Amino acid sequence: xxxxxxxxxxxxxxxxxxxxxxxxxxxxxxxxxxxxxxxxxxxxxxxxxxxxxxxxxxxxxxxxxxxxxxxxxxxxxxxxxxxxxxxxxxxxxxxxxxxxxxxxxxxxxxxxxxxxxxxxxxxxxxxxxxxxxxxxxxxxxxxxxxxxxxxxxxxxxxxxxxxxxxxxxxxxxxxxxxxxxxxxxxxxxxxxxxxxxxxxxxxxxxxxxxxxxxxxxxxxxxxxxxxxxxxxxxxxxxxxxxxxxxxxxxxx
Amino acid sequence: xxxxxxxxxxxxxxxxxxxxxxxxxxxxxxxxxxxxxxxxxxxxxxxxxxxxxxxxxxxxxxxxxxxxxxxxxxxxxxxxxxxxxxxxxxxxxxxxxxxxxxxxxxxxxxxxxxxxxxxxxxxxxxxxxxxxxxxxxxxxxxxxxxxxxxxxxxxxxxxxxxxxxxxxxxxxxxxxxxxxxxxxxxxxxxxxxxxxxxxxxxxxxxxxxxxxxxxxxxxxxxxxxxxxxxxxxxxxxxxxxxxxxxxxxxxx
Numbered sequence: 075x076x077x078x079x080x081x082x083x084x085x086x087x088x089x090x091x092x093x094x095x096x097x098x099x100x101x102x103x104x105x106x107x108x109x110x111x112x113x114x115x116x117x118x119x120x121x122x123x124x125x126x127x128x129x130x131x132x133x134x135x136x137x138x139x140x141x142x143x144x145x146x147x148x149x150x151x152x153x154x155x156x157x158x159x160x161x162x163x164x165x166x167x168x169x170x171x172x173x174x175x176x177x178x179x180x181x182x183x184x185x186x187x188x189x190x191x192x193x194x195x196x197x198x199x200x201x202x203x204x205x206x207x208x209x210x211x212x213x214x215x216x217x218x219x220x221x222x223x224x225x226x227x228x229x230x231x232x233x234x235x236x237x238x239x240x241x242x243x244x245x246x247x248x249x250x251x252x253x254x255x256x257x258x259x260x261x262x263x264x265x266x267x268x269x270x271x272x273x274x275x276x277x278x279x280x281x282x283x284x285x286x287x288x289x290x291x292x293x294x295x296x297x298x299x300x301x302x303x304x305x306x307x308x309x310x311x312x313x314x315x316x317x318x319x320x321x322x323x324x325x326x
Numbered sequence: 327x328x329x330x331x332x333x334x335x336x337x338x339x340x341x342x343x344x345x346x347x348x349x350x351x352x353x354x355x356x357x358x359x360x361x362x363x364x365x366x367x368x369x370x371x372x373x374x375x376x377x378x379x380x381x382x383x384x385x386x387x388x389x390x391x392x393x394x395x396x397x398x399x400x401x402x403x404x405x406x407x408x409x410x411x412x413x414x415x416x417x418x419x420x421x422x423x424x425x426x427x428x429x430x431x432x433x434x435x436x437x438x439x440x441x442x443x444x445x446x447x448x449x450x451x452x453x454x455x456x457x458x459x460x461x462x463x464x465x466x467x468x469x470x471x472x473x474x475x476x477x478x479x480x481x482x483x484x485x486x487x488x489x490x491x492x493x494x495x496x497x498x499x500x501x502x503x504x505x506x507x508x509x510x511x512x513x514x515x516x517x518x519x520x521x522x523x524x525x526x527x528x529x530x531x532x533x534x535x536x537x538x539x540x541x542x543x544x545x546x547x548x549x550x551x552x553x554x555x556x557x558x559x560x561x562x563x564x565x566x567x568x569x570x571x572x573x574x575x576x577x578x
Contacts, residue, residue, distance in 0.1 A: 125480075126480045126481070127420055127477075127480070128473070128476060128477065128480065129423070130427045130430070130470070130473050139416075140415075140416050140419070142419050142423065143423045143427075144422070144423045144426040144427065146426060147419055147422050147423050147426055150419070150422070151419060163392075164391075164392050167392070167394050167399055167402070167403060168379055168394075170396070170399050170402070171381070171394065171395045171396045171399050174396040174398060174399055175382045175395075175396065178382070181433055182443065185437070185443070189441045189442060189454065189458070190441060190454070190457055190458045190461060191434065191437070191458060191461055191462065191465075191466060193461050193465050193466070194461070202441065202442070202454050202457070205442055205454070206441070206442045206443060209442060209443055209445050209446070210443065213443075213445050214443060214445070218382070221380070221382050224380060225379075225380065228377075228378045228379070228380065229378065
């Protein structure tokens, strides 16, 4: 089966988490909206009024007769199909739980530049963004990053998030780390020593043959200012020298 | 097996979606933090540094040896166990997709009073909340509500969200409708004619014997001003006369 991925063609966005899983699996897929006349096909698919099961938003993955929406749900499906998640129920649920926590983190990352929601441009909510972003870098990002560093530390050798093999969560964690490094180069450089396991994981995942080939290919859309991870220098500023929070490290 | 639910004892919050599923299933469960000395047990469980698989946040459900975090993940598990979701893979993924979209909606509902995130009190972000809330009532809430109304309309008789039987998504949709009616009584009264299927679903679900008994019992924590759904009269004001958006209804 050749999968069809339906997602915006000009950004990594949430679709990137699906692309990474498809690439690591070596699966055949069509990135529909990036094909010739693909935007027409994409919009037609999204707005099909005969569709009995419409999706709220992309990404969508079509696998023969099944159409799946919601990023973490797509990964749940691909994880089982392509050995990117453990087989037993307990481990499968744990893997999915971590992915859903990554999804929560991603919303907060997005909201640093869109605290009033997606209806307004960043330029229309810069004041609010500056305030939310400061709190994000001081409290929320460290809370999430502490958490994932802790999950790695408590998982045996710390080489993977779950057990002793790669899962889609490792791929997604790589994407999060790379995205944060793009959006907040100064802040992330300062935080690097604190998140050595997580950053090492991102490097290991990036160096896997299929992922490395993908990242070097034109299939990988570069980070840009329309995506979830955006670099605004005014948001990567001096407010990012955080005092250690009392809550930080409590997972360790 | 008697389940153990770990969640904050003073709010409905995300735990409520789990409580509703447990109640409809007639499952035996302990709402741990609400038992005598329950907060100690809850905090100890959450902060157990020997736990190899720590969770980022409650709710957590303990089922014998399995501990599951993330609301939608817990419902995925309970749905299979208690016939609150279809059995075949395609329908099961579709059900989960709807639940994840409800989770997205819930974040935006929460952020109407916390646009700068959970670190500050509402009183510290009232100005930003007023602005985000106006956009929410004008664009985002109708977009989500249109979507779920459309899902109901396209699902045969419109009696359930998925197929011809109750799923955990119907329970969650009821909670969303009731919560919005608590938080935005004026706005929801105005919108009611537009969402007749969704509101009828909420009434039907509320009247199911086990759910009705639960809602009338002390086990149901009332809506209050510490939860996700909060009533601030200044946020339920005149900005809630929305013009019909061009995007609205596009799912129909």
